[in-house]
Amino acid sequence: MVGEGVLLECLAHPAIKKVLIVGRRRYALTHPKLEELIVPDFLKLEEVEEKLKGYDALLFWAGVSS
Numbered sequence: 365m366v367g368e369g370v371l372l373e374c375l376a377h378p379a380i381k382k383v384l385i386v387g388r389r390r391y392a393l394t395h396p397k398l399e400e401l402i403v404p405d406f407l408k409l410e411e412v413e414e415k416l417k418g419y420d421a422l423l424f425w426a427g428v429s430s
Contacts, residue, residue, distance in 0.1 A: 367425030384419065386412075 374380050375395050386401045
């Protein structure tokens, strides 16, 4: 819930050019600024390390909404 709110604010902000979601499954929202990286196993991030480079910030949320 909080993570989605921050995501929507990032997508709406004119200074933010691109947002990357790293997750285990697809997210329902589509947006021109939004990119997704599906990673089935977060213990094997070295396999996608190159795709994670070049970003200025990282925001992390984990858990389930109530």
